[in-house]
Amino acid sequence: MLRLPEFNYIRAKSLKQAGRLLADLGPEAMAVAGGTDVYPKMKRGQFTPRHLVSLRFLSELRGIRPGTKDGMWIGAGETLTAVSQNPAVNKLFPALAHAAGSVSTPQLRNVGTIGGNVFVDTRCNYYDQTFFWRQAAGFCMKKDGDICLVAPKSKMCLAVFSSDTAPVLVSLGAVATFSGPNGLRRVLFDECYRDDGINFLTKQSNEVLQGISIPRPAFGQRNVYLKLRRRGSFDFPVLGVAAAMQFNPKGVCLSSKIVLTAVASAPVVVDEAAHLLEGKTVTRDAIEAAAEAAAKVSHPVDNADLDYWYRKRMTKVYVKRALAELAGIQLELEKGAVKPRQI
Amino acid sequence: MRKKAFSVIGKPLRKVDAMAKCTGDTRYADDIELPRMLYAKLLRSPYPHARIRSIHTERAAQLEGVSAVITGKDLPEKFGIMPSTQDEEALAVEKVRYVGDPVAAVAASSEALAEQALTLIDVDYEILKPVLSIEEALASKEESERIHSWNRRANIQKAVSFEFGDVVVGFARADEIFEDTFFFQGNTHLPMEQYCAMAQYGPQDKLTLWSSTQTPHYLHRALSKVLGLPMSRIRVIATPVGGGFGGKSDPFSHEICVAKLAMITGRPVKITLTREESFYVHRGRHPVKMWVKTGVKKDGTLQAMHFRSFLDGGGYSSYGLATVYYTGALQTVTYKLPAYKFEGVRLFTNKPPCGPKRGHGTPQPRFALEVQLDKIAEKLGIDPIDLRLKQLVDPNSITVNGLRISTTGLRECIEKVAARADWKKKFHQLPYGRGIGFAASSYISGAGLPIYRNEMPHSGVQIRLDRGGGITVFCGSIDIGQGSDSILAYAVAEEFGIDPADIRVVTADTDLTPVDLGSYSSRVTVMTGNAAIQACGKLKEILLPVAGEALELPVDDLEMAEGQLRSRSYPKRAISFAECVEKAEGKFGTLGATGSYSPPKHPANFKGSGVGPTPSYSYTTSIVELSCDPETADIKLHKIWIAHDCGRAFNPLLVEGQVEGSVYMALGEVLMEEQVFRKSGLHKYPSILEYKSPTTLETPPIETILVETDDPEGPFGAKEAGQGPLLPVIPAVANALYDAIGVRIDEIPITPDKILRALEGRLKSVSVPWFDFPPPIKWQPGDGVGVQQKS
């Protein structure tokens, strides 16, 4: 068994104290919630903190409140199981319930939190390996080395953004509430990420996410999340499509947002989709065009499960299916071949 | 005469060790704790191919808490499972041959310290060019590209060639000739329990090794050889194995190292490998490229077959010598084949060594054969099931390559599975995207020969009767989860007419139990079962007359049932088993008996004929119904029907468990599992998260149909059930996919990207290299020794 290295475990008594501890201890400290990302990475030497500040027992991070004035509030410390099974979440945001419920396994969802999920480390087949393996491969720039092993010419780390819930939150226009040394700060999830496999978060390391609010305008939007992965459990997304659309009673699309996960180092918003769909009744052709646009901005590389040619190909199919589901359109299966000759 | 009705056999009884497993009482190797124990870790090579210039261990040895550090110099004696290919070292002496090859071992007071000590060992490597594929291995000429020096030709471990019957004539007689190429990617066993061993030396200069091993006897021999200790001073205890599937059948570096470290330190030493290390130890399924040429008449009857296989063996021989033969041995035992040529070669490459995995060397050719038959049937316009039914091998026959078939339930398996799956209504009739596929197969019930040549029995059982009526059964067999301990209890309980719960089974301890060769080649039920019956027979010869005397009845009128010895005609006239044992002990002294079993001699006697023979062949058929989304190539399995001729189900629950487990494992192999490497020779993803193995969510409903042929060679008629059922599932999935969307994927695993490429006509066919095989050994049926059919 891989063993956990030694570290100091500090149980924060309040949100404020957590922030202060993180600020005081500096780069050698990390926040930990459920620990389902942090601990395995410590065993493999990808994270090497001396101190862990645990957020696990903070009541300030708890609670799912559907009807606040800012919309629905979800405490960062709520487990993925709690989020995925919450009736209000299921009713209003089935995409979020599904995304949270599709993370990993039931056991991990029982301890893993939504706060940890939106900040889950970017992934790469050259990085998510043991110390022995990484040493044998030659370390990469994300940890202990200075080149990218996926694309040696790349100046940037190409590790893949792999959160399931983040793209849904971005698609719904959700807002993050951070508690930091300078008090509370509210920022759109859209602005929380940057396309850099190493520095993929815009927040300060001493900022703790207190909770998530999904604004009232999102309440009327249809939303969906489709996840591509090898198996029905365990697996991280190797492509995720979150889509949210608002329709008027006549079926005209008023707003539309498509967000991809696991195709870059940050969630990718398909900007063009809005132009293609908004103000129109959604037809098969419009869906096709939007899917085409999504495929253009999807750049999977050879560092995750399944062939990257295939993953790129699937962007279009998944976006098409996601939009069709929201628009209530039945897609016909394309027939690639015919049945073998009958006897 | 064979008994008609059974009291224990055939009942869905609970396994004798089931409760302990459920409650957590079972003590696996890693659960063992001993006073003053140390923990060991192995330093492994980060390079796939390198010469070791020097190793400096001084800094590690000086670390506080480190008790011993050893290197290859301390264990120079070579070993290996096969006597003729002893090319492994416990710790590499001159060269490392794959990433993960161990070079040094440390014993320390904690695992963390042992790990820290590893970082203080300095190894100076001279890096050599790695050989990473079949093609590269075949092309190696330079001395520096040679992975081993003992073999004759660079990187060719073994090349074999046979011709049975007249292949030229066979092909000349054929109306149509089919040529296809296939590739079966390597995969690993992935048992839940990782490798673990614990050693203790002393008192009295004796060594005890506990290990999660499938072959305690072979391990016993290897330890003796490498450590230079007589076998009489070594005790090997195989702990309950938390899954093996063939991966724990070799003697391993970690086992030898803890033994040596225990001898040096005088303290118990334990090692538990990580999941990553288990991927490096491997010994799993060989990647095999195959070329198959088959000639058939217009009616589909086979005339001749020429089969070539190229095995990517990895860095050491392991069981490879047997594997290369196995890729050619069992093509003949399902359908009549009048002429057959086989050529096979196993290559060394700088990757973890391949070895036996469930089905050992036969799933790859079976995949090729069954898919090709599907293609043949389509071309000839014959239903693939009808094509097979025309030419099934006969019971009590000898195949063209000299394998003796006793019973075969293949026809019944085909008919039953086709009826249950409603084959005739579905084949070619399902809508586009949905399909159904069929395949059949056969497997051995135990290898006919032991790993090392000897005249001794393959399995021994000793039974001791206790005054209180208790029965203890001793046998060297090891339960790897398949239920072999239960089998022993059931066999003895059946023979003595008592409840299996009243039997104590002591297994897999070389100090206490007679030798059984181990849990490999699906041999245990047939061999230990027969040995147990023999031992029971000897005791019955003592007990029955004693009962007869006490009851004043003739022995022929007595039966043993319900814990009694009683009159068949007046069942009320009875004495209890316990009372009879007491009387017998009073009369004859302490009661015990042994039984043993050796498989029948096989008819063929050419060089290489030792691989393939067995007391009996099991038969399996499978039908798979699936859907494939033509846009995403996502496969959804709807249902799998599988019929298995197990001779006789000792316990239908256990047989079904083995069948379902085999189906599950086959699905992993056909759809996702791949043991693959980067260009640097590093395993791509040695982790249970990224090495994709199916979950329960990917496993469809499985309908198991047991077929009983009451084989004369088997105990109560039983054959194997542990491996054979894996075989047909893989080609059945490939054939079903073709029925669903009209594309053939001749390459395992069948992943979505390959399907999409095939749908677009962009999937390349498998390339098979050229190789100059040696001239064939020729053999005809009738050339061999005669066999006596047991009745």
Ligand SMILES: Cc1cc2nc3c(=O)[nH]c(=O)nc-3n(C[C@H](O)[C@H](O)[C@H](O)COP(=O)(O)OP(=O)(O)OC[C@H]3O[C@@H](n4cnc5c(N)ncnc54)[C@H](O)[C@@H]3O)c2cc1C
């Ligand atoms: C086998 C396996 C499969 C997995 N599959 C998936 C999957 O399919 N999809 C997926 O998205 N994830 C997956 N994960 C990753 C992980 O389990 C989840 O992302 C989980 O939600 C992380 O939550 P946690 O509370 O355990 O986070 P932790 O491990 O505690 O923390 C993760 C990161 O978030 C930071 N963090 C946590 N809480 C806060 C907060 N309140 N404020 C600021 N920073 C915070 C931590 O400092 C750390 O950097 C998988 C993990 C494993 C081991």
